[in-house]
Amino acid sequence: MTSSLYLIALMVSLLGLGTLDWRYRLALFADARRTLLTVAVAVAIFLVWDLIGVGLGIFFIGDAPYLTGWTVAPEVPVEEVAFLTLLTYNTLLVWLALSRRRERRRTVRGMPTTEAP
Numbered sequence: 571m572t573s574s575l576y577l578i579a580l581m582v583s584l585l586g587l588g589t590l591d592w593r594y595r596l597a598l599f600a601d602a603r604r605t606l607l608t609v610a611v612a613v614a615i616f617l618v619w620d621l622i623g624v625g626l627g628i629f630f631i632g633d634a635p636y637l638t639g640w641t642v643a644p645e646v647p648v649e650e651v652a653f654l655t656l657l658t659y660n661t662l663l664v665w666l667a668l669s670r671r672r673e674r675r676r677t678v679r680g681m682p683t684t685e686a687p
Contacts, residue, residue, distance in 0.1 A: 576636040580652040587659050596666040597659070605662065612658040613651065620646055 591598050597605040623629035624645040631637065631645050640648040 572635060574636075574638050576634075577638055577649050577652060580649060580656055584652070584656055584659065587656070587663060591659075591663055594667070596670070597662050608662060609655060609658045613654045616654045616658070617643075617646070617651070620650060 588598065590596075597608075620629055621643060624643070629645060631641075631647055637647050637649055642648055642651055
């Protein structure tokens with residue numbers, strides 16, 4: 571059980587973000603296709619970055635008691651994919667929430683919602 575704690579924590583966190591997303595319809599529950607594509611592309615870019623770091627000897631798993639031991643590539647644990655997904659999804663939700671808040675403020679002030687060139 572101890573070896574899965576980090577992965578479990580990441581999954582619980584992703585479920586929490588999903589709950590917030592569902593409640594406010596920010597990303598996945600507003601436009602699932604666009605959200606999944608955005609998260610997948612960002613995670614893929616981060617994984618390429620990780621693989622470059624592994625190839626250069628910068629990144630390595632080390633001795634971590636909370637990892638499952640499952641890897642998706644040499645020196646890239648499955649928890650890294652979950653973490654990168656969490657990071658990307660969280661960033662997307664924050665960006666969309668702040669954008670929505672900005673639009674509401676502009677609307678309340680009577681400003682146009684789009685800027686003129």
